[in-house]
Amino acid sequence: MCGIVGYIGEKNSIPILVEGLKRLEYRGYDSAGIAVISNDSKKATSIKSLGKVSKLEDKVEQTEIDLSSIGIAHTRWATHGEPSEPNAHPHFNKNKTLYLVHNGIVENYSEIKAKLTKDGYEFESETDTEVLVQLIDSFIKKGNTLLKSVRLAISEVTGTYGIAVISQTEPDKIIVAKKGSPLVIGIGNGEHFIASDVNALIGHTSRCIYLEDGEIVEVTKDKFAAHTIDDEDIKKEVEEISVELDAISKGDYPHYMLKEIYEQVNSVRDSFRGRILMDEGTAKLGGIERIAERIANSKRIVLSACGTSWHAGLVGEYMLEQFTGIPVEVDYASEFRYRNPIVDRKDSMFFISQSGETADTLAAMKEAKRRDALILGLCNVVGSSIARESEAGVYVHAGPEIGVASTKAFTSQLVVFALISVLVGRKRHLSLIDGQEILHELESLPKKIEQILKLNNQIEAIAEKFVNAQNFLYLGRGYNFPVALEGALKMKEISYIHAEGYPAAEMKHGPIALIDENMPVVFIAPKDSVYDKVITNIEEVKARKGRIIAIASENDTEIDKLVDYSIKIPDTIRMLMPILSVIPLQLLAYHVAVKKGLNVDQPRNLAKSVTVE
Numbered sequence: 165m166c167g168i169v170g171y172i173g174e175k176n177s178i179p180i181l182v183e184g185l186k187r188l189e190y191r192g193y194d195s196a197g198i199a200v201i202s203n204d205s206k207k208a209t210s211i212k213s214l215g216k217v218s219k220l221e222d223k224v225e226q227t228e229i230d231l232s233s234i235g236i237a238h239t240r241w242a243t244h245g246e247p248s249e250p251n252a253h254p255h256f257n258k259n260k261t262l263y264l265v266h267n268g269i270v271e272n273y274s275e276i277k278a279k280l281t282k283d284g285y286e287f288e289s290e291t292d293t294e295v296l297v298q299l300i301d302s303f304i305k306k307g308n309t310l311l312k313s314v315r316l317a318i319s320e321v322t323g324t325y326g327i328a329v330i331s332q333t334e335p336d337k338i339i340v341a342k343k344g345s346p347l348v349i350g351i352g353n354g355e356h357f358i359a360s361d362v363n364a365l366i367g368h369t370s371r372c373i374y375l376e377d378g379e380i381v382e383v384t385k386d387k388f389a390a391h392t393i394d395d396e397d398i399k400k401e402v403e404e405i406s407v408e409l410d411a412i413s414k415g416d417y418p419h420y421m422l423k424e425i426y427e428q429v430n431s432v433r434d435s436f437r438g439r440i441l442m443d444e445g446t447a448k449l450g451g452i453e454r455i456a457e458r459i460a461n462s463k464r465i466v467l468s469a470c471g472t473s474w475h476a477g478l479v480g481e482y483m484l485e486q487f488t489g490i491p492v493e494v495d496y497a498s499e500f501r502y503r504n505p506i507v508d509r510k511d512s513m514f515f516i517s518q519s520g521e522t523a524d525t526l527a528a529m530k531e532a533k534r535r536d537a538l539i540l541g542l543c544n545v546v547g548s549s550i551a552r553e554s555e556a557g558v559y560v561h562a563g564p565e566i567g568v569a570s571t572k573a574f575t576s577q578l579v580v581f582a583l584i585s586v587l588v589g590r591k592r593h594l595s596l597i598d599g600q601e602i603l604h605e606l607e608s609l610p611k612k613i614e615q616i617l618k619l620n621n622q623i624e625a626i627a628e629k630f631v632n633a634q635n636f637l638y639l640g641r642g643y644n645f646p647v648a649l650e651g652a653l654k655m656k657e658i659s660y661i662h663a664e665g666y667p668a669a670e671m672k673h674g675p676i677a678l679i680d681e682n683m684p685v686v687f688i689a690p691k692d693s694v695y696d697k698v699i700t701n702i703e704e705v706k707a708r709k710g711r712i713i714a715i716a717s718e719n720d721t722e723i724d725k726l727v728d729y730s731i732k733i734p735d736t737i738r739m740l741m742p743i744l745s746v747i748p749l750q751l752l753a754y755h756v757a758v759k760k761g762l763n764v765d766q767p768r769n770l771a772k773s774v775t776v777e
C-alpha cells in the first residue's frame with residue numbers, strides 16, 4: 165500500500181509523475197502529493213492534496229510551477245495519522261529543501277522523534293515518515309552527502325521502507341532505498357523512472373531493475389549506482405518488462421473490475437496455455453519441474469496467503485488432498501508468522517499472492533524459510549518480492565489486475581492449483597485417464613465462462629432487488645464452501661453490505677437464527693455429490709422465509725420450485741466448479757455496488773497490495 169513514483173531526465177516531470185500515480189492508485193487513495201526541483205532556480209516545490217490523484221491533478225493544473233525534470237510523488241494509504249494534507253507525502257525538512265516519499269512503516273519512529281525533538285526538531289505531521297526525512301536532514305547538516313545521509317538514517321530505522329528522496333543541495337539525483345516494500349527503477353535513454361511496481365513504467369520503458377532489501381541506489385538521469393547499506397557496490401541485472409499498455413487500461417469498460425471479470429475467458433486460458441501434456445495426462449510447470457519430485461514426496465503441503473488468495477488456498481487444499489493424497493493445511497499468513505508453526509524440511513509450502521507483495525505473506529515466507537521448508541511462490545505479478553524470494557514457483561498468468569477486489573487472479577490461482585494437483589498426483593497415484601479428464605475439463609472452461617458471462621443482465625436484475633439489503637449469507641459445501649467465503653468477501657469489499665460465508669451444513673449451528681424475510685441467502689448448489697444435502701439446507705432457509713438466490717446447474721429445473729432466483733451455470737467436474745460458480749457471485753457483488761453508486765475499483769479503506777502488517 166502507498167505508491168511511489170519518481171522521474172529524472174530531460175522531460176517535464178509533472179505529467180509523468182501524475183500519470184504514474186494514477187497507475188499506482190490501487191495501492192492507496194487517501195491523499196496524494198508531488199515534489200519537484202525547478203530546472204532554472206533549483207528550488208524545490210511540493211503540492212499535496214487530500215483524496216484521490218484526480219484532486220491532486222486539478223490542483224497541479226491550477227498552480228504555476230517552473231519546468232522541472234526531477235521529482236518524486238506518492239499516493240497514500242494511511243497508517244500513522246489520519247488522511248489529511250499535513251499527513252500527505254512528500255514530507256520535508258524545516259527549510260523545505262529536502263523531500264521524501266515513503267511506503268512502509270518506521271516502527272521505531274517515536275524513539276527517533278524523541279531524539280530529534282531534543283536536538284530542536286519540530287514536526288508538522290503525525291506520520292512516521294516525517295521522522296525519517298528529519299533524520300536525513302540531521303545527517304546532511306553534519307556535512308554528509310545526500311547518499312550517505314540516507315544510508316546513515318535508514319541504518320537507524322527498524323520497520324519497512326521503500327523511499328525516494330530529493331534535495332536542493334544535490335538537485336541532480338534521486339536516492340532510493342528498499343527494505344520490505346517494493347521498488348523498481350525503469351531505465352530510459354537519458355532518463356530514469358522510479359516506481360512501486362512496473363505498471364507505472366509501462367509505455368515509458370521496457371527495461372528495469374528490481375531493488376532488493378537492504379539496497380540503496382543513487383539515480384541520476386544518465387546512470388544509477390547501487391550499494392548495500394554497508395556501502396559496498398552492487399551490480400544489478402537489467403530485466404525486461406513484458407506487459408503492454410493495453411493490459412493496464414480500462415478499455416471500453418466502466419470499471420476495471422468488470423473488465424477483469426470478463427477477461428476471465430482469456431485469463432483462465434492463459435493460466436493453462438502451454439502447460440498441458442495431454443498424452444501423458446500431466447502438466448508441465450517449468451518453475452517447479454526440478455523440484456516436483458520433492459513436492460510429491462513431501463510429508464505435508466502447507467498453503468499460506470491472505471484475503472482472496474487464502475480462499476484460493478482452501479480450494480487448492482481440497483484439490484491437492486483429493487488428487488495427491490498428501491495432507492494439506494491452509495494457514496492465514498498473518499497467523500502463521502505469529503505462532504510457533506511446526507514446519508520442517510519435509511514440508512512444501514506454497515505462498516499464494518496476486519501481488520507478490522503482501523507483507524504478512526512475505527513475512528510468513530521468511531519464517532518458513534528459517535524452518536527449512538521448501539518455499540514455493542504462486543504469484544501473479546512477475547518479478548514481485550514473493551516470486552523472487554521463493555526457491556521455485558508458478559506464475560498464474562492472469563495479467564495485470566487493477567480493480568482492488570480480486571477476480572481473475574482468483575480463478576487463475578485455481579487453474580494453477582488444478583495443474584499442480586495433476587502434476588504431483590501423476591507422480592503418486594493419479595491414473596493417466598483421471599489426469600486426462602481433468603485436463604480436458606480445464607480446456608473446456610473458457611467456453612463455459614463465456615456462457616456464464618451471458619447471464620450478466622439476469623444477474624444485474626437480481627442485484628437490483630438486493631440493493632437495500634443489510635446482510636447477505638453465502639452457503640456452499642465441499643469445493644463450493646470456499647466459493648461461499650469468496651462471494652461474501654466480494655460483497656463486503658465493494659458494496660459495504662455485511663456478508664458472511666459458511667459451510668452450508670454449519671448453518672444450523674448459528675446463522676439459521678438470523679434468517680427471516682429480510683435475509684438474502686446465496687446457495688452455491690450445483691448438481692454434485694452433496695447436492696441433496698444442500699437442497700435440505702435450502703428447504704430449511706425457505707421454511708424460515710429467507711430470500712434465496714441459487715447458483716445451480718443448467719439442467720436443474722427442480723431447484724426453481726424452491727428458490728426465489730436461480731442462476732444456471734454449465735457443469736464441470738467437482739474440483740473445477742469453483743472456477744465457474746464464483747463468476748456469478750463476482751457479478752452480483754459488482755452490480756449491487758454499482759447500483760449503490762459506490763466506487764467499485766477503489767472501495768473505501770482498502771488497498772490492493774497490503775504492504776504493511
Ligand code: G6P
Nearest residue numbers: 470471472473517518519522570
Ligand atoms: C488485499 C486485497 C485483496 C487480496 C489480498 C491479498 O486485501 O484487497 O483483494 O486478496 O490483499 O493480496 P495478494 O496480493 O497477496 O493476493
